[in-house]
Amino acid sequence: MNEQKAWALNGFLSLLLLLAATALSVVLLVNGSIFIGIALLCIVTVLASGITVVQPNQAMVVTFFGSYAGTIRNSGFWLAIPFSIRKHVSLRVRNFNSAKLKVNDIEGNPIEIAAVVVFRVVDSAKAMFDVDKYEQFVEIQSETALRHVANKYPYDLFEGEGYSLRGNSEQIAEELSRELQERLSVAGVEVLEARLTHLAYSTEIASAMLQRQQATAIISARSKIVEGAVGMVQMAIAQIEQDGVIVLDEERKAAMINNLLVAIVSDRSANPVINTGSLY
Known part of the structure; x- marks a missing residue:
């Protein structure tokens, strides 16, 4: 038709x-x-x-x-x-807000997800005769497409490369729009935009996933700190040897490296220890 x-x-x-x-x-x-x-x-x-x-x-x-x-x-x-x-x-542009759906991502984690779909009718004959109640058809197919896209990606990437629902919102929106258009073309409907409006872990695993995200952030920050600290120690020793202020043997270099790394990497302020010599 x-x-x-x-x-x-x-x-x-x-x-x-x-x-x-x-x-x-x-x-x-x-x-x-x-x-x-x-x-x-x-x-x-x-x-x-x-x-x-x-x-x-x-x-x-x-x-x-x-x-x-x-x-x-x-x-x-x-x-x-x-x-x-x-x-x-009606040929007007309309919005459809899906309900919050509880689905599993590709890793099996239960998440809550919702989306808004902007659409309009471009073929009135298909909308009237090829489907029964095209508005309801749009709603059901939108939720189905949203579930399908959510099952293909992880909520977040903790390691490796690829797309995630939280980190690649633009790519996820493009894929959701493309899949919706394929499903709704039979009803004479054009999808103008589809975007996620809600994305969160389900309540039963939200606290555990928050701890995992915090641990990942701490590890990443520590890696940067250690990388910077090693560079600073190398620069300090090279500058001392270049200026010829003191001559450092291997034992003193090791001690200086140890002290500098502890002072830089530690999350607390360094407390200097003054050697005043022996009392006896």
């Missing part, structure tokens, strides 16, 4: 012609031409049943005795096919 243009005549012109035909039928009835006057009046009544109004950003799907006769997309006052059934389909 594909959308096609329906026959329609300007409503104001049609109304003027119908009024003229009505006046003519009255004149004929008064002058004794009863049969012609009644026949003309019946024709006017039949044609008047096709008068309709199309609002802006709406389409009117016309069916005539069970057959699809086309769609009127232009807003205004129109004369459509008489005795036809006309149904309005």
Whole structure:
């Protein structure tokens, strides 16, 4: 089923012609031409049943005795096919906020996820005839696509490379939009945007995952500190040897390296120890 243009005549012109035909039928009835006057009046009544109004950003799907006769997309006052059934389909851009779904990511961790889908109808015939209640169809397919995308990626990447739901929101949104478009094209719906609005671990594992994230952050920070500390120690020893302030043997170098690393890497302020010599 594909959308096609329906026959329609300007409503104001049609109304003027119908009024003229009505006046003519009255004149004929008064002058004794009863049969012609009644026949003309019946024709006017039949044609008047096709008068309709199309609002802006709406389409009117016309069916005539069970057959699809086309769609009127232009807003205004129109004369459509008489005795036809006309149904309005909104062409406006609409939002759909999914409920918070509880799903498992690719690692099996239970998470809560929700999304907003921005869509509009681009083919009124498909939306009306190819699916039953296209609004409900959009809702169900959106939740299905959201579950499918959530099952393909981890919530967060603690090691390795790839995409994650939390760290790659733009890529996840693009894939969700693409999959939604594939599912909703049968309903004549265009997906303009799809984005995650809620993403969190489920309550039963939220505290454990928070501790894991904190531990990962601490390890990463410590690695940077150690890397910087080693560089600083190398620079300090090289500068001392270059300036020739003191001559350091291997034992003194080891002691200095140990003291500097402890002072830099430690998360507490270093307390200097002054050697005053022996009391005896």
